[in-house]
Amino acid sequence: MTHPRGFPETEYSERLTNIQSRMAEHDLSALLLTTEPEVRYLTGFLTRFWESPTRPWFLVVPASGKPIAVIPEIGAHLMRQTWIDDIRTWVSPDYTDDGVSLLADTLAEVAPERGKIGVPSGPESHLRMPLQDWTTLRDRLPDRVFGDDAAILRSARMVKTKAEIAKIRWTCGIAEAAFARVNDIAGAGIPLSTVFRSFQSLLLDEGADWVPYLAGAAAPGGYGDVISPATNAPLEEGCVLMLDTGAVWDGYFCDFDRNFSIAAPSDDVQSAHARLIDATHAGFEAARPGATPAEVYAAMNLILTGGDTAVKGRLGHGLGMQLTEPPSLIPADHTPLVPGMVLTLEPVVETQTGIMVHEENIVVTEDGADWLTMPVGHAIPQVDP
Amino acid sequence: MTHPRGFPETEYSERLTNIQSRMAEHDLSALLLTTEPEVRYLTGFLTRFWESPTRPWFLVVPASGKPIAVIPEIGAHLMRQTWIDDIRTWVSPDYTDDGVSLLADTLAEVAPERGKIGVPSGPESHLRMPLQDWTTLRDRLPDRVFGDDAAILRSARMVKTKAEIAKIRWTCGIAEAAFARVNDIAGAGIPLSTVFRSFQSLLLDEGADWVPYLAGAAAPGGYGDVISPATNAPLEEGCVLMLDTGAVWDGYFCDFDRNFSIAAPSDDVQSAHARLIDATHAGFEAARPGATPAEVYAAMNLILTGGDTAVKGRLGHGLGMQLTEPPSLIPADHTPLVPGMVLTLEPVVETQTGIMVHEENIVVTEDGADWLTMPVGHAIPQVDP
The missing domain is CATH 3.90.230.10 (Creatinase/methionine aminopeptidase superfamily)
Incomplete structure (x- = not known):
C-alpha cells in the first residue's frame, strides 16, 4: 500500500494566492520567511538538512508572483525540483556576508520605498538567522518598514487542505x-x-x-x-x-x-x-x-x-x-x-x-x-x- | 557493550567556570541562552521535546553562581534532575506573557543597571523566541545593555572535553x-x-x-x-x-x-x-x-x-x-x-x-x-x- 508523495503545483499556487490576498489586506509588500515549515509551505522544499544550524535560508514572498528563494548554493539542486523559478544563491558559510546582501537586494527589488516587509514575529515563531545579520539587513534597507506578518503564516497554515x-x-x-x-x-x-x-x-x-x-x-x-x-x-x-x-x-x-x-x-x-x-x-x-x-x-x-x-x-x-x-x-x-x-x-x-x-x-x-x-x-x- | 550516560557534575561546573571567566573578560553581567544546545551545554537538560516550536525556554547565566532556568512548567520535572537549583517556571503557552516577565525579572536580578547582557548573535546562532517577545523584553529592561555574547558560547563549545x-x-x-x-x-x-x-x-x-x-x-x-x-x-x-x-x-x-x-x-x-x-x-x-x-x-x-x-x-x-x-x-x-x-x-x-x-x-x-x-x-x- 502506498500513498502519493508531494503535491500538485496547484496546492502551492492556491496557498500563495491565499497568503497574497492576506498580504494585500495588511498592505504588506513582501514577507520574509526563514524557518523550515514556512519555506516548505510555499515551495515544497523538503530536506532534513535543516538539522544543520550553519546556514540561513530565506524565502521572499512578493505581493504578486511566485516566491523567490534566496538560499545557500548547496540547496539549489533540490530547490530547482520545486515549482520555484527564481532561485538566488550564494556560497555559504560566508563569514563576511552570509546571504545578507543578496537578501537585501531581493527585498529592495520586491518592496518599494516605505513598503512594509512582514516577518513572522508572534507566538510559536522565531527568526532563523543570526541576530547580527538581522540588524545588518534592516540597516541596509532603512527605507523599508520591517514589522510582523500580521500572523498571516500562522492563520493560513492552521487550516489544512x-x-x-x-x-x-x-x-x-x-x-x-x-x-x-x-x-x-x-x-x-x-x-x-x-x-x-x-x-x-x-x-x-x-x-x-x-x-x-x-x-x-x-x-x-x-x-x-x-x-x-x-x-x-x-x-x-x-x-x-x-x-x-x-x-x-x-x-x-x-x-x-x-x-x-x-x-x-x-x-x-x-x-x-x-x-x-x-x-x-x-x-x-x-x-x-x-x-x-x-x-x-x-x-x-x-x-x-x-x-x-x-x-x-x-x-x-x-x-x-x-x-x-x-x-x-x-x-x-x-x-x-x-x-x-x-x-x-x-x-x-x-x-x-x-x-x-x-x-x-x-x-x-x-x-x-x-x-x-x-x-x-x-x-x-x-x-x- | 554499553557506555555511561550523562556527565559528572564537574563537567558542568568546569564548563561554567570557563564561560564565566570569558564573561568577565568581556564585562558581561549575564548571558541569555535560548536554543537546545546552548541550554543543554550548561545544564545537561536532554529532551527531544524541543521538536515542538511552541514554547520558549531560557537559561540565564550570571557572572557567578549556577545558571538559572526560566522554563515552561512542563519541563520542571526533568530540569530538576539536572545540577540546576534555581528553576523558575510559568505555564506555557501563555498568550499574554509567555515567560517574558519572569525572564525580565530574572535578568534584572542578575544584571545591575547598565549591566551588559550577552546573547549569541553571530554565525550559526539564532534567537529561539518570538521577535515580538524579544522587543518586549528589551523594552522592559531599558537600563540594561543587550548585545552579543562575544562568541563565548561558540568558542567554548568548539573545544570538546x-x-x-x-x-x-x-x-x-x-x-x-x-x-x-x-x-x-x-x-x-x-x-x-x-x-x-x-x-x-x-x-x-x-x-x-x-x-x-x-x-x-x-x-x-x-x-x-x-x-x-x-x-x-x-x-x-x-x-x-x-x-x-x-x-x-x-x-x-x-x-x-x-x-x-x-x-x-x-x-x-x-x-x-x-x-x-x-x-x-x-x-x-x-x-x-x-x-x-x-x-x-x-x-x-x-x-x-x-x-x-x-x-x-x-x-x-x-x-x-x-x-x-x-x-x-x-x-x-x-x-x-x-x-x-x-x-x-x-x-x-x-x-x-x-x-x-x-x-x-x-x-x-x-x-x-x-x-x-x-x-x-x-x-x-x-x-x-
Whole structure:
C-alpha cells in the first residue's frame, strides 16, 4: 500500500494566492520567511538538512508572483525540483556576508520605498538567522518598514487542505500499525531505552520516513513527565508504559500516544485511563466549526477535574508540518474552529503516584470532527509481562 | 557493550567556570541562552521535546553562581534532575506573557543597571523566541545593555572535553556498525526510500538513541546533491549509493557518510572515490594544533582540484551536540586548531555525471589528530547486485 508523495503545483499556487490576498489586506509588500515549515509551505522544499544550524535560508514572498528563494548554493539542486523559478544563491558559510546582501537586494527589488516587509514575529515563531545579520539587513534597507506578518503564516497554515489532511491521516496510520505491535517489543525486564529503539524501528518498518520525536515513560502507577528521554531501567509488572510519537511521512507529522499496563493494571490506573478516554471523547464532541479551542478545553477539563479546577497547561494543539502547531487547547484561545483544522486531544490526569496522558488526532469537518487516529477504548491495553 | 550516560557534575561546573571567566573578560553581567544546545551545554537538560516550536525556554547565566532556568512548567520535572537549583517556571503557552516577565525579572536580578547582557548573535546562532517577545523584553529592561555574547558560547563549545569526545566516538562506532551491514539492506531493485528506512533501523539496532539526520542519494556514476530526501526509485547496477548520517547517542552526533557501488564501479567512480580518500588523508595530516581550518581546506583542495581552482563551499566542519558546528573548513576560517576540536573531513569531487562526497570524523590531539571513524580505503565498497 502506498500513498502519493508531494503535491500538485496547484496546492502551492492556491496557498500563495491565499497568503497574497492576506498580504494585500495588511498592505504588506513582501514577507520574509526563514524557518523550515514556512519555506516548505510555499515551495515544497523538503530536506532534513535543516538539522544543520550553519546556514540561513530565506524565502521572499512578493505581493504578486511566485516566491523567490534566496538560499545557500548547496540547496539549489533540490530547490530547482520545486515549482520555484527564481532561485538566488550564494556560497555559504560566508563569514563576511552570509546571504545578507543578496537578501537585501531581493527585498529592495520586491518592496518599494516605505513598503512594509512582514516577518513572522508572534507566538510559536522565531527568526532563523543570526541576530547580527538581522540588524545588518534592516540597516541596509532603512527605507523599508520591517514589522510582523500580521500572523498571516500562522492563520493560513492552521487550516489544512484535503491533500495535507490525507498525508497526516496516512502518517497516523503508520503509527497505529506500530502501536499495534508494542506487545512484540515491550515486557517486564526490558529496558525502556530498548523499547524506545525498537518502537522507532517499528515505525520505520510500518512506513515512516523518519521519527523526529519519541518521548515516553514507564513507572509504577503513572509517570513523572511526558518529555523525558528513555532510561535504561527495565520495565516492571505494574508499570504504566507510555509512548508518544511524532513520526513523519512526506513531511507531515502524527502526534499521539498510547498507554500500556505491564501485566494487569491497578484499579487506579484503569480508572485514570477510562477518564482520559472520556475526556478525549468530550473534546471530540466539542470540536466543531464555530467552537473555540477554549470550549474544547472546557469540555475536556470538566471530565478531568469535575470542573472545579482547571488543568494547568494545554489539553491539545494543532498538528501538521510540525509536531505542534497552533491553536492551543487552553482557556485563552478563542480562535474559531473551521473545517480543515487538525488537532490533537491530549488530556492529562493525576494518578496516586504520578500522571497519565492520552492523545488522539482529529480533524474538524463541516459538521463536527473526524478521527485521524483509531480512538482507544476505556480499558488500558495490557502488555504480557 | 554499553557506555555511561550523562556527565559528572564537574563537567558542568568546569564548563561554567570557563564561560564565566570569558564573561568577565568581556564585562558581561549575564548571558541569555535560548536554543537546545546552548541550554543543554550548561545544564545537561536532554529532551527531544524541543521538536515542538511552541514554547520558549531560557537559561540565564550570571557572572557567578549556577545558571538559572526560566522554563515552561512542563519541563520542571526533568530540569530538576539536572545540577540546576534555581528553576523558575510559568505555564506555557501563555498568550499574554509567555515567560517574558519572569525572564525580565530574572535578568534584572542578575544584571545591575547598565549591566551588559550577552546573547549569541553571530554565525550559526539564532534567537529561539518570538521577535515580538524579544522587543518586549528589551523594552522592559531599558537600563540594561543587550548585545552579543562575544562568541563565548561558540568558542567554548568548539573545544570538546574528554568525556564529550568519548561520547562522539561511541556514536561514530554505532554508525560504523550500521554501515558494515549495508550489504544486507541495499541492492539492485530496492527503492532508495526502503534503504533509508532500513538503514535508520540498523542504526537503532546498533544502539543509536535516535536518527535526527539521514541524507543520501543513488544515481549512476555520481549524484546530484547530498541533502535530498529519498525517492522511491529502485537502485540499479552502476549506481553510486551514498548514505550520510547524523545519528545521536546520549545527545552527541556522529556525521559521516559512506559510498557504495551497486555491482562493479566504473573507472570514473573508482578513481573519484580514491581521490576522495586521498583528500581525506591530506586533511587528516594537516589537522594539528596551530593549523587553521583554512590550511586543512587547502590541503584537501590541492588533492581535489590540483590547486588551480578552489572547491566552492566547505570541506568539513565541527561536530558535537549538533550535526554541524564551527569551525568551517573554508579559506576564510583562521581559527587556530587546538586539541579537543572535533571535525568532519568532507571532500567533494565531480564525476562525469554528478558529484561524490566522502566524510570522516576526527579529533585534534596534542600532536596531530585521531580518527573517530574507521577511515575507508581507496576501493569503493561494492554492494552485491
